[in-house]
Amino acid sequence: MPLDKLICKYDMTQAGYCLKIKEILKNKFGEKIPKVFVKTYGCQQNVSDSEKYKGMLFQMGFSFTDDQDDADVILFNTCAIRENAENKALGNLGWIKNIEKSKPELFVILCGCMTEQENIIEKIKIIYPFVNLVIGTHSAHKFPELFYKAYQKIHEKNGRVFVSEKTDIVPEELPIKRDGKLKAFVSVMYGCNNFCSYCIVPYVRGRERSRRPEDIIEEFKSLVDSGYKDITLLGQNVNSYGKGLDENINFPELLRRLDKIEGDYKIRFMTSHPKDATEELFGVIANSRHIAHHIHLPVQCGSDRILKLMNRKYDTKTYLEKVSYAKSKIPDLTLTSDIIVGFPGETYEEFKETLELITKVRFSSLFTFIYSPRTGTPAAEMPDPFDKAEKTKRILELLKLQEEISKNLCKEMVGKRVRVLAEGIEPKSGDIMCRTDGNIIVQIKAKKEIIGSFIDVLITDSRNESLIGKLI
Numbered sequence: 001m002p003l004d005k006l007i008c009k010y011d012m013t014q015a016g017y018c019l020k021i022k023e024i025l026k027n028k029f030g031e032k033i034p035k036v037f038v039k040t041y042g043c044q045q046n047v048s049d050s051e052k053y054k055g056m057l058f059q060m061g062f063s064f065t066d067d068q069d070d071a072d073v074i075l076f077n078t079c080a081i082r083e084n085a086e087n088k089a090l091g092n093l094g095w096i097k098n099i100e101k102s103k104p105e106l107f108v109i110l111c112g113c114m115t116e117q118e119n120i121i122e123k124i125k126i127i128y129p130f131v132n133l134v135i136g137t138h139s140a141h142k143f144p145e146l147f148y149k150a151y152q153k154i155h156e157k158n159g160r161v162f163v164s165e166k167t168d169i170v171p172e173e174l175p176i177k178r179d180g181k182l183k184a185f186v187s188v189m190y191g192c193n194n195f196c197s198y199c200i201v202p203y204v205r206g207r208e209r210s211r212r213p214e215d216i217i218e219e220f221k222s223l224v225d226s227g228y229k230d231i232t233l234l235g236q237n238v239n240s241y242g243k244g245l246d247e248n249i250n251f252p253e254l255l256r257r258l259d260k261i262e263g264d265y266k267i268r269f270m271t272s273h274p275k276d277a278t279e280e281l282f283g284v285i286a287n288s289r290h291i292a293h294h295i296h297l298p299v300q301c302g303s304d305r306i307l308k309l310m311n312r313k314y315d316t317k318t319y320l321e322k323v324s325y326a327k328s329k330i331p332d333l334t335l336t337s338d339i340i341v342g343f344p345g346e347t348y349e350e351f352k353e354t355l356e357l358i359t360k361v362r363f364s365s366l367f368t369f370i371y372s373p374r375t376g377t378p379a380a381e382m383p384d385p386f387d388k389a390e391k392t393k394r395i396l397e398l399l400k401l402q403e404e405i406s407k408n409l410c411k412e413m414v415g416k417r418v419r420v421l422a423e424g425i426e427p428k429s430g431d432i433m434c435r436t437d438g439n440i441i442v443q444i445k446a447k448k449e450i451i452g453s454f455i456d457v458l459i460t461d462s463r464n465e466s467l468i469g470k471l472i
């Protein structure tokens with residue numbers, strides 16, 4: 001479908017619903033400002049979505065609290081990528097069941113990837129009838145309208161849950177209440193077309209659709225103008241940005257245009273699918289003024305047979321060639337990755353191939369997971385002869401190896417000068433906590449006035465996976 005048909009703007013109708021809700025809240029709470037507790041599960045995309053929900057809730061007249069007991073509204077932004085994340089959200093819903101009796105006015109919202117799964121609405125209606133509103137990832141731009149309709153039915157038993165429609169959209173101009181003052185997320189695209197055999201994302205987030213470059217540039221520019229220093233471009237696979245747009249533009253070109261914006265800031269991006277990470281991308285990073293010398297390039301495993309079963313569409317040889325090319329172009333490049341341990345049928349010998357690959361690449365850190373079957377994905381149907389105990393043993397072996405690599409990489413940084421962003425104060429030592437391009441923490445002694453600036457430091461020591469430095 002052409003992009004202009006997919007763009008859904010947060011329009012006056014939704015702003016009008018916010019005003020109506022504000023009026024209801026005024027009548028109900030008087031001078032008191034009602035509070036929302038927002039809990040986000042899962043990835044950065046969800047963190048970014050929660051900031052949009054918060055932006056709309058703020059327009060409706062709510063404030064925010066970190067204390068669930070103190071809240072008038074509870075919003076769980078859920079994740080479906082692993083069973084663990086799903087269980088956590090359901091466990092927290094169980095907790096609400098207990099307080100709901102003493103707090104009949106509590107308004108409970110469930111949104112995010114979990115709500116897009118098959119049969120979930122029916123399950124929620126039966127097990128958690130106190131949930132007032134269920135809103136899928138494709139309907140965020142209509143949140144005020146859905147909230148208004150559900151809020152009017154707050155006292156009605158049964159039928160309080162709203163199902164949101166499943167249409168791929170590109171939401172634009174949603175109000176955003178960002179959590180930080182230095183770091184921000186900008187979504188450049190939504191959905192995924194890759195269908196890795198273990199992953200639920202294409203089923204719950206829909207097909208790939210990119211935002212128009214001019215909308216991204218405008219949002220990005222306003223962040224730089226507002227003083228944000230570390231801006232991460234988000235997408236399930238940013239490297240396939242641009243497909244379906246009228247204009248012929250790819251991700252490296254988008255980066256080039258953003259890099260031209262004047263100001264003092266860093267650009268990051270995630271996630272990059274290795275099959276689409278090109279020499280052009282590495283070249284743009286190498287020649288840029290603002291792009292962090294860091295790539296998160298999820299390899300998932302080091303066995304070609306398993307990569308094929310995962311439907312990752314690259315082999316280890318290609319992956320290693322890309323890494324070696326990237327390192328040749330960007331000598332101070334930091335690489336991080338995701339690893340899945342215990343994919344169905346992965347033998348110990350195949351797992352050891354992952355250890356070999358990790359040793360070769362020397363990632364600075366890894367996000368490691370034990371394979372978690374997701375209903376509806378091809379991998380969930382594959383025979384899986386190895387039990388959880390065996391997989392846990394393997395992941396511990398992997399973590400031990402990674403700890404050693406991270407430690408050694410940190411040691412090798414001693415004596416080097418690096419440019420870091422001073423982000424805040426380390427609560428225990430009172431030192432200033434800074435971060436390198438590669439997301440490694442550096443602690444330095446300095447005045448707190450430098451917080452929010454990029455500074456040059458000399459690395460004087462290393463402590464496991466972090467660094468000690470001094471201001472130059």
Ligand code: SF4
Pocket residue numbers: 192193194195196199200201202236237273
């Ligand atoms: S690229 Fe693969 S792992 Fe990543 S979101 Fe798409 S299907 Fe899931």
